Structure formats: C-alpha cells, structure tokens
Amino acid sequence: MDLPLAIDLARAQFAFTVSFHIVFPAFSIGLASYLAVLEGLWLYTGRAVYLDTFRYWVKIFAVVFGMGVVSGIVMSYQFGTNWSVFSDKTGPVLGPLLGYEVLSAFFLEAGFLGVMLFGMQRVGRKLHYFATLMVAVGTLFSAFWILSANSWMQTPAGYSINAVGQFVADDWWAVIFNPSFPYRLVHMVLAAYLTTGFLVGAVGAWHLLRDKTNARARLMFSMAMLMATVVAPIQIVAGDMHGLNTLEHQPAKIAAMEGHFDTHAGAPLILFGLPDMDAAETRYAIEIPKLGSLILTHSLDGTVRGLKDWPREDWPNAPILFWTFRIMVGIGFAMVGLGLWSLWLRFRGRLYDAPLLLRAAVGMGPSGFVAVLAGWVTTEMGRQPYTVYGLLRTADSASPLDAPAVATSLAIFAIVYFAVFGAGVFYLLRLMGKTPEAGEADMPTGGPIRSAGTTPALSLHPDRRAHPGKAQS
Amino acid sequence: MTLDFALIWAGLIAFAVLAYVILDGFDLGVGILFPLMRGEAHRDTAMNSVAPIWDGNETWLVLGGGGLFAVFPLAYAIVMPALYMPITIMLIALIFRGVAFEYRWKTVRAKWVWDISFALGSLTATFAQGIALGALIQGIPVVGRAYGGGWWDWLTPFSLFTGISLVVGYALLGSTWLIMKTEGRVQRQAYRIAWFTGMGTIGLIGIVSLWTLFLNPVFMERWFSMPRMLFVAIVPILVLATAASLFFGLNDRRTFRPFLSAIGLFVLCFAGLGISFYPFIVPPSVTIWQAAAPDNSLAFLLVGASVLLPLILCYTGYSYWVFRGKVSEDEGYH
Numbered sequence: 073m074d075l076p077l078a079i080d081l082a083r084a085q086f087a088f089t090v091s092f093h094i095v096f097p098a099f100s101i102g103l104a105s106y107l108a109v110l111e112g113l114w115l116y117t118g119r120a121v122y123l124d125t126f127r128y129w130v131k132i133f134a135v136v137f138g139m140g141v142v143s144g145i146v147m148s149y150q151f152g153t154n155w156s157v158f159s160d161k162t163g164p165v166l167g168p169l170l171g172y173e174v175l176s177a178f179f180l181e182a183g184f185l186g187v188m189l190f191g192m193q194r195v196g197r198k199l200h201y202f203a204t205l206m207v208a209v210g211t212l213f214s215a216f217w218i219l220s221a222n223s224w225m226q227t228p229a230g231y232s233i234n235a236v237g238q239f240v241a242d243d244w245w246a247v248i249f250n251p252s253f254p255y256r257l258v259h260m261v262l263a264a265y266l267t268t269g270f271l272v273g274a275v276g277a278w279h280l281l282r283d284k285t286n287a288r289a290r291l292m293f294s295m296a297m298l299m300a301t302v303v304a305p306i307q308i309v310a311g312d313m314h315g316l317n318t319l320e321h322q323p324a325k326i327a328a329m330e331g332h333f334d335t336h337a338g339a340p341l342i343l344f345g346l347p348d349m350d351a352a353e354t355r356y357a358i359e360i361p362k363l364g365s366l367i368l369t370h371s372l373d374g375t376v377r378g379l380k381d382w383p384r385e386d387w388p389n390a391p392i393l394f395w396t397f398r399i400m401v402g403i404g405f406a407m408v409g410l411g412l413w414s415l416w417l418r419f420r421g422r423l424y425d426a427p428l429l430l431r432a433a434v435g436m437g438p439s440g441f442v443a444v445l446a447g448w449v450t451t452e453m454g455r456q457p458y459t460v461y462g463l464l465r466t467a468d469s470a471s472p473l474d475a476p477a478v479a480t481s482l483a484i485f486a487i488v489y490f491a492v493f494g495a496g497v498f499y500l501l502r503l504m505g506k507t508p509e510a511g512e513a514d515m516p517t518g519g520p521i522r523s524a525g526t527t528p529a530l531s532l533h534p535d536r537r538a539h540p541g542k543a544q545s
Numbered sequence: 546m547t548l549d550f551a552l553i554w555a556g557l558i559a560f561a562v563l564a565y566v567i568l569d570g571f572d573l574g575v576g577i578l579f580p581l582m583r584g585e586a587h588r589d590t591a592m593n594s595v596a597p598i599w600d601g602n603e604t605w606l607v608l609g610g611g612g613l614f615a616v617f618p619l620a621y622a623i624v625m626p627a628l629y630m631p632i633t634i635m636l637i638a639l640i641f642r643g644v645a646f647e648y649r650w651k652t653v654r655a656k657w658v659w660d661i662s663f664a665l666g667s668l669t670a671t672f673a674q675g676i677a678l679g680a681l682i683q684g685i686p687v688v689g690r691a692y693g694g695g696w697w698d699w700l701t702p703f704s705l706f707t708g709i710s711l712v713v714g715y716a717l718l719g720s721t722w723l724i725m726k727t728e729g730r731v732q733r734q735a736y737r738i739a740w741f742t743g744m745g746t747i748g749l750i751g752i753v754s755l756w757t758l759f760l761n762p763v764f765m766e767r768w769f770s771m772p773r774m775l776f777v778a779i780v781p782i783l784v785l786a787t788a789a790s791l792f793f794g795l796n797d798r799r800t801f802r803p804f805l806s807a808i809g810l811f812v813l814c815f816a817g818l819g820i821s822f823y824p825f826i827v828p829p830s831v832t833i834w835q836a837a838a839p840d841n842s843l844a845f846l847l848v849g850a851s852v853l854l855p856l857i858l859c860y861t862g863y864s865y866w867v868f869r870g871k872v873s874e875d876e877g878y879h
Contacts, residue, residue, distance in 0.1 A: 135647045141600060142643035146636045148610045152625025153632055159625070160690055163618020164838035168846040171615035174608045175853040182604045183860045186597030187867055194867050206860075236690070238618070240839045471626040477696050481633045488637050492644055499651040 078473035082154040083466065085482040087452075089146050091445060092489050096140030098444045101215055101261065102268025103133050104208040106295075107188075111204050115197060120510065121287045127512040128288060129272070132503050134189050139496050141182075143489075154478065158459050158469035165231055165239045165247055166221045173217035181210035192514060212261070219260055223253035225460050226451070227321045239460070251321055255314035256451075262307045263447065266407060267440025269299035274437025275504045277430040284424050288508035293433070294423060300411035308404055312367075318454075319368055322461060324382050325454035328390040329397040330364060331357065332378040339364040339376035344398070347390040352380060354394075388456045396446040396453075403443040410436055550843035554616040555826065555833045557850060561612055563815050565605035567718070567808055572599045574719020576642055576667020577712060578738060579660065587731050588660060594726040594872045596646055601861055603639070616843055619690060620826045620836035626692040627685045628677045631699055635673035642666030668712065675711030679704030682818070683760050684829045703756060710749040714811065717742035721791075721804035728871050739795055739803055746807075747788045750814060754781075757821060761829060764821045777820050784813050 107126055114122035148170070151159045187195060187203035195203070230246025231239045241247045273296025279289035319326045327333075331342045331354035341364040345357035365374040379387050410432060417423050455461055459469045572595040582588050595602075613621040625632060645663035649656055680699035687693050720742050723735035758765050768777055787809040794802030824832045837843060 135651070138600075138644055138647045141603065142640040145603065145607055145610075145639060148607050148614075149625065149632055149636060151614060152610070152621045153629050156622035156626050156691065159614055160618050160622035163614050163621065164842040167611070167615025167618055167838060168842050170611045171608075171846045172849055174604070174611045175849055175857065178604045178607055179601065179853075179857040179861070182601040183857065183864050185600055186864050190597045191867050234839065238839070241841060241845070244845055471622075471629075472691055473626075474696050477629055481629070484633070484637060488640060492640055495648060496644060499648060502651070 078475040078478050079467060079470045081475060081478040081482055082470050082473055085154060085478060085485060086150060088482070088489070089143065089150060089485055091448070092493060093140070093143040093147055094444060094448060095441055096136055096143060097211070097214070098260075098264045098267050098441065099271065100133065100136050100140050101211040101264035102266075103129060103136065103272075104204075104211045105265065106268055106272065107133060108201075108204050108208040111201050115201055121291055124508060124510055124512040125288045125291050127514055128506075128508040130189065132500060135496060135500055135503070137181075137185065139493060143493070146485075152471075153481075154471055154473065155459070155469050156471035158464065161238050161464060161469075162225075162460060163238070164234075165241050166224065168241075168244075169217050169221040169224070169248065173214055173221075177210045177214035177217065180213065181207050184210070215261055215264070216257060219257045220248050220250070220253050223256045224248075224250045226250075226256075226455055227252040228460055228463060239463075252314075252317055255310070255317045258310050259307070259314045259447075262303055262310055263440065263444050265299060266303055266307060267444055269296045269303065270407065270433075270436050270440045271438070272296045273300065273433045274435075277433035278504075279507055280424055281427065281430050281434070282507070286508065287510070288512070290424050292508070293430075294418075297411065297414035297418070297423065297433070300407055301415045302411070304404065304407040304411045308408060311401075311404065316368070318451075322454065323377050324379060324386065325388060325393070325451075326368065327377055327379045327381075328388045328393040328454060329450060330368075330376070331390060331394045332364070332376055333380055333390075334378040335375065335381055336378070337365070337375045338362050338373045339368075341367060345394070347394045349387065349390055354390075386457060388454045393450050393454050396449040399446040400443045400450060403439045403446070406436065406439065407443075548844075550840050550847060551616075551834045551837035553847065554612075554837065554843055557854070558609065558612050558616065559815075559819065561605055561608045563812065565602070565609055566815070567811055568602035568605060569599070570715045570811065571595070571718040571722040571804075572602055573642075573667045573671050574715035574717065575722060576663050576719070577671060577716045578719050578723070578735075579664035579667070581738065582731070582734070585656075587734075590727055590731050590872050591723060592646070592649065592663070594723065597868045598864060599643075599646060601864060603643070606639075615846055616838050617826055617833070617836040618838055620831060622690070623685060623687055623692050623827050623831065623836075624681065627694060628680055628699055629696065631673045631677040631680065635670050635677070638666045638669035638673060640666070642670060671712050671715045672708040675708035676700075676704045678711065679707030682707070682757055682821075682828070685827050687827065687830050703760065706749075706756070707753055710746075710753050713742055713745040713749055717746045717807050718804070718811070721807045725800050725804045726872050728873070736795060736798065740792075743788070743791050743795065743803075743807075746810060747784075750784065750810070754817065763829065767821050767823075780813055780817050780820065784810065787813060 107129055110122050110126040110129070113119075114126060184203040184206040187200065188207050191203065192200050224247055227250050228239070229250040230241055230243035232242050234240050272292050276289045276292030276294075276296060279286050280293055283289070315326065328347070330339075331345055331347045332339060333347075333352045333354065338361070340357075340359035340361045342354055343358045343360065345354040345359075347354045362372045365376055366372055368374065368376055379390065410429075413429060413432070414423060417426050417429055423429075457466050458464060459466050575591050575595050579588060579591065582591060610621075613624075641662040643666075645659040645666065649659040649663065652659070676699060679701070683701060683703055685692065685694065686698070717739065720735045720739040724732055724739060727735065758768065768774065787806050791803055791806035791810070794806055822828055824834075826833050826836050
C-alpha cells in the first residue's frame with residue numbers, strides 16, 4: 073500500500089480544520105445579529121421577554137464564539153505551515169484582505185465581546201447595546217473580507233504577476249469586488265442567518281412541545297419561522313444567481329455539479345445519478361429533458377458544456393460535487409417548505425399548537441449547518457485542481473512538506489477537535505435543553521467581576537432592569 | 546521623498562507582537578500559575594480577572610500571523626514551515642486554554658478537567674512560543690524562497706532554554722497582574738510568587754542575552770562595536786533599573802508598580818531583540834526589504850491600519866477601563 077502523499081494529507085488537514093471552523097462563524101454571524109435585534113426590541117418596547125430571550129442566547133453565543141476564535145487562530149497560521157508557496161505567491165493580494173479582516177472585524181468583536189457578555193451592569197443599557205451592535209457588525213465585516221479573499225481565489229481579478237512570481241494587485245477595487253464576491257457574500261450571509269434561524273426555531277419548538285405557553289419559546293419559534301418564510305425563498309434566488317455567476321466564470325465546476333460529461337445543446341437536468349469519472353459518464357441518471365439548459369441558459373436548446381471539454385487533469389471531483397450540491401439544494405427547498413407550512417398555520421392562528429410542525433422544526437434544527445458544509449465542499453472542491461482558479465495549481469502551492477510531520481499534526485488536530493469541540497457541542501446542547509425562564513439569569517461569570525464602588529445603582533435594583541424606558545438613576 | 550513602507554510595517558508588526566506578548570503574556574501567566582492556587586475560589590477569582598479581555602489579547606496573535614502574511618509574505622512562508630511543530634503545538638494548546646474559559650462554568654463534575662486544560666494549555670502554549678522565539682534567534686536556513694532546514698532544527702538546547710525562560714517571564718507578568726487585580730489571600734500569594742518569578746526572569750534574561758551573543762558573530766557586533774555600544778548599552782542598564790523598580794515595588798507592597806515594571810522588562814528585552822535582529826526579519830539572511838510585499842500592498846493596508854489601529858487601541862483601552870478595579874474574592878460564582 074502506498075503511503076498518502078504529503079500534499080493530500082495537507083489538503084485533508086485544511087479541509088478538516090476549516091470545516092470544523094466554518095460551523096462556528098456560520099452560527100455566530102447569525103446569532104450576533106439575532107441578539108442585536110432582541111436587545112434592540114427590548115430597549116424599544118421594554119418587554120422582559122426580549123431580555124430573557126437575549127440572556128438565554130447570549131450564554132450560548134459565548135461558547136460558540138470561543139470555539140470560533142480558537143479554531144480560527146489555527147486557520148491563520150495554517151496557510152504558512154502547510155501552504156507556504158501559496159502564501160508567498162498570494163500574500164501581496166490576499167494578505168491585505170485578511171489584514172483588513174483582523175483590523176476591522178476581529179478586534180471589534182473581541183474588544184466589545186467582554187462588555188457584551190459581562191458588562192451590562194457596568195456600562196448601562198445604551199452602551200451595552202452599542203457593544204452588542206459592534207459585535208454583530210464585526211461578524212459581518214469579517215464575513216465581508218474573508219469571502220472577498222475566498223472569492224478572489226475562485227475568480228481572480230485586478231492582479232498581475234511580478235518578477236519573482238507573486239500575484240500583485242493592480243486595482244484593489246477589482247481585487248476586492250471580484251466577479252463572484254457579491255454573490256458569494258449574499259449567499260453566505262443569508263446562509264448564516266438561516267442556519268441560526270433554524271437552530272433557534274428548533275430550540276423554541278423543543279420547549280413548546282413541553283410547554284406551549286412559554287413566552288420565550290414562542291418568541292424564538294415565531295421569529296425563526298418568520299426568518300424561514302421570508303429568507304429561505306430569497307436564498308433560493310440568491311443561490312441561483314450565484315450558480316449562473318459560477319457558470320460564467322467556472323463552467324467546469326458547474327459541469328461537475330450537474331454531472332454533465334458531454335457537451336450538448338438542450339441538456340437534461342440530471343436529478344440523481346452516480347457520476348463516474350473513469351467512465352466519464354453519469355450512471356443510473358434520472359433526467360428531465362431540456363430542463364438543464366433551461367435553468368442554466370434560460371433557453372430550451374442552450375448549449376451546456378460537459379467536463380470532456382477540459383483536459384482530464386483539470387477536472388474537479390464530479391461525484392462529490394454532484395452530491396454535496398444536491399444535499400444543499402434539497403435542504404434549501406425543505407427550508408422553504410417549512411417556512412410556507414408555518415405561514416399557513418400562522419394565518420390559522422395555530423403556529424404554537426401544531427405538534428407536527430414543531431417536531432419538523434426540531435428535526436430541521438441542524439439542517440443549516442449541513443447545508444453550509446455541503447455548499448462549501450461544493451464550491452471549494454469545485455475550485456480544484458487549483459488554489460487560485462486557473463492560475464496556481466494546488467500541487468504547486470504546498471510547503472516543502474514532510475508526510476510524517478503532516479500526518480502527525482493531522483492526527484493531533486483530529487483527536488483534539490473531536491474531543492474539545494465534542495465537549496463544546498455537549499455543553500451547547502445542554503444549554504439549549506434548559507427551559508428559557510422568565511427572569512433568565514445573566515452570564516454566570518458576570519457576578520464576580522463586579523468590583524466595589526463601581527456598581528451602578530441600577531444593578532442594585534434588579535427588578536427595575538426590565539423597564540428600560542425609565543431614566544437611569 | 547518616498548515613505549519606506551517596509552520599515553514602517555516592520556515597526557507595526559513588531560508593535561503587534563510586543564502587544565501580544567505583554568497582553569496574552571499576563572493571561573497565559575495566570576494560567577501557568579493556576580496549579581499553585583489553593584482552592585476553587587482562588588482559581589475562579591484568577592480566571593475572572595482575565596475572562597473579559599483574553600479574547601482581545603489573543604487577537605494580537607492573529608494580527609501577528611495575518612499581518613506577517615500580508616506585509617512580509619516571504620518571511621511568513623519561510624518561518625512557518627521552519628517552526629511547524631512548535632506552532633502546531635502552540636495552536637493546539639491555545640485551543641485547550643481558550644475553551645476552558647467557557648467550558649469551566651458549564652460543568653460541576655468535570656470542572657477539574659477544564660482547570661487542567663487551562664493550566665496545561667497555558668503552560669504548553671507559552672513553552673512552544675518560547676521555543677519558536679529561540680529557533681528564530683538561532684537562525685533559519687533558507688534555500689531560494691523557502692525554508693531549507695530539517696523538521697527538527699527548531700529543537701536545540703538554546704530553544705528549550707528560551708522556552709523555559711518565557712514560561713518564567715509570563716508567570717512574572719501573571720503574578721504581578723494578580724497583585725494588581727486581586728486582594729486578600731490571592732494577592733498575598735501573588736506577592737510571594739512574584740519574588741521568585743521576578744528573580745528567575747532577571748537571571749534568565751541575563752543568561753539568554755549572553756548565550757545569544759555567542760550564537761552569531763553578527764549579534765556580537767551589534768552590541769560591542771563602537772560607537773554603537775555607547776547607545777545600545779542603555780538597554781541592559783535600563784533592565785537593571787527596571788528590575789530594581791520591580792523588587793522595590795514588591796517590597797513596598799505596591800499594587801501597580803510590579804506589573805508595570807514587569808511590562809518594562811518585556812519591552813526592554815524586545816528592544817534588545819530588535820537591536821540584534823535589525824535589519825533582518827528572518828536571521829541570518831532575509832532582510833525586512835527582501836521579505837516585504839510590493840509597496841502597493843503595504844500602502845493599501847497602511848491606509849486602513851492608520852485609521853483602525855488607533856481606534857482599536859481606544860476601544861481596547863475602554864474595555865480595560867470598564868473592567869477596572871479589583872476582582873473580589875468574596876463574590877464567588879453563583
């Protein structure tokens with residue numbers, strides 16, 4: 073048996089660590105915005121249910137955010153350890169984008185996170201709300217820059233290549249707003265919102281199944297279902313536009329996603345099948361005639377290119393792309409379905425009173441994470457065999473690697489991630505299993521940090537906290 | 546006249562690394578001292594003194610890594626493979642200590658597991674950082690535009706020694722931080738520990754400094770050629786003065802001065818390293834200008850940094866201000 077090549081191990085390590093990582097930001101982007109909305113509603117209406125729900129989720133946010141930070145630090149160093157040639161060549165273009173992410177997003181989030189988690193009693197409501205907003209804005213800035221960098225690797229623009237072989241920017245505007253970036257940004261931010269929405273909805277539904285009068289659970293469920301009703305259809309449209317953009321710039325990726333090996337006019341839509349790279353055909357295909365051309369070219373007889381148009385060594389992995397794409401799309405439509413179902417019951421006034429819907433919502437709780445992972449696998453493996461699409465091959469990007477060293481670090485990462493993040497998920501599930509109460513407690517470590525002499529009078533009258541309309545004493 | 550962007554960025558990256566070393570240094574130090582603390586209440590107090598700010602502190606590490614990638618991509622591409630194992634170990638250790646901040650409060654049964662995770666993670670991350678520093682000081686062989694050495698080059702008696710030194714140094718920062726932020730028994734213990742970590746740090750600074758001089762004749766020349774020597778000699782003199790300030794501060798039971806003196810020691814050591822290294826970013830062969838990205842990359846990021854860095858310093862300062870004052874021992878976890 074041949075030992076795996078160092079580069080395959082390095083790819084496996086990157087795929088493993090980035091897959092673990094993306095789950096946390098996908099959740100924290102959405103949750104930060106949700107918390108900002110909840111706190112804003114509390115300040116505006118003064119109703120305690122918003123504060124209680126805020127406090128319930130902020131405890132979960134703290135854990136998720138911590139896991140995102142530590143898994144993210146790994147990413148910022150892995151470019152250098154395993155992909156040093158890539159780092160040297162793309163550093164002048166991608167480096168500043170990541171630099172802007174750190175400066176505009178990470179510091180903003182980290183700087184205000186402490187105030188958001190522990191500072192309610194120290195700074196008063198308005199400043200605390202400002203901190204919550206800054207954390208939410210920080211997560212969105214972070215998404216902006218990292219997706220810009222990722223999109224540039226997919227659809228590079230605004231660059232030239234210098235004497236030592238590095239990519240250098242000619243036009244920063246073109247680099248940042250490269251052709252696929254706007255589509256990817258919208259698609260991912262909506263995905264983060266939906267992911268959070270469905271998890272919040274599942275938690276709400278879980279508690280409604282036990283007690284359908286719980287006001288916090290009703291609020292969570294209602295808001296989440298509204299998110300599903302409104303955002304899931306928008307996401308389908310955004311995803312379609314993103315797909316058409318991919319067709320324009322990375323047609324081989326689309327060919328693999330659709331399981332097309334042969335180029336033909338009036339191509340069918342292959343619903344299911346088993347793409348076989350060796351035979352260069354999709355076996356057992358269940359097809360709808362002409363629909364593939366209609367979707368991709370908006371014409372029944374439009375030409376859709378197949379993988380055979382490209383040299384064999386430039387093909388991405390068709391079976392994986394074909395299936396991960398279908399998983400993502402399938403979940404997307406299931407989300408739309410749940411949204412419409414909930415809308416129907418909402419109009420009939422039975423939103424909190426339909427066990428079947430509640431059970432379905434619980435079942436769909438993790439669906440956003442699966443869709444996000446499936447979507448990222450599709451787009452990232454679809455970029456292969458390149459790191460910078462069409463310009464820098466993955467095989468030419470790696471460090472001068474030593475297989476045993478990469479294998480060792482991969483094994484360590486695998487064990488540690490499963491143990492540490494497994495424990496984290498366990499604690500998260502336990503937090504979500506707790507019933508959201510009226511008068512929900514603040515962050516558990518909030519108490520001890522308070523020091524004598526700086527405690528605002530507010531916190532001495534905890535019963536007054538729920539009435540933000542009154543002037544602060 | 547044109548700006549020397551590479552030099553400006555070398556200064557900014559150096560600032561980010563120094564900020565990281567000082568800020569995460571004291572909260573890693575608190576983790577290193579964790580096993581010495583008696584009783585859960587003491588450990589709770591110690592951890593709470595850094596809980597609201599550790600995250601921001603660690604962001605400077607991301608800026609160090611991300612910034613190096615952005616403005617000195619060649620240095621990043623050479624140093625990271627050279628330090629593959631210490632960096633990987635540091636990252637893993639930081640995971641263990643980072644999650645402990647949250648997980649520790651989520652369980653009663655397994656709290657001890659996350660105590661160990663926090664302490665061992667802090668210790669290991671520090672040790673790995675010290676080893677990485679030592680490996681950088683002793684020099685990294687370069688072939689073409691890549692690392693040219695072996696996978697175990699980083700492991701030498703010198704790098705192990707710098708690893709131990711950094712552990713003691715961070716423990717000094719941690720103990721003086723606790724002096725400043727706590728009271729009662731935790732503070733009294735921190736005073737006792739600070740004597741040992743202070744003396745240890747001073748001794749180790751001396752040994753590492755002398756050892757460094759003999760690693761590379763260039764380092765010797767940086768310090769002992771005239772008239773340079775007259776200027777650089779001020780660094781060791783200031784180290785002695787700062788050490789005196791530290792010990793007088795401890796003796797007089799001052800609360801702020803020990804911590805500020807410990808920071809002073811780190812700043813001076815960092816300045817000393819700068820004197821030895823300059824103009825190299827990867828000693829002994831790659832200079833700041835060779836490693837720098839093209840000027841338009843440096844200028845593009847500098848525009849943002851010149852606005853955002855001052856803002857970051859402002860709101861980081863604000864966050865420290867919000868959580869100022871003593872962390873009380875009596876107000877336990879509830």
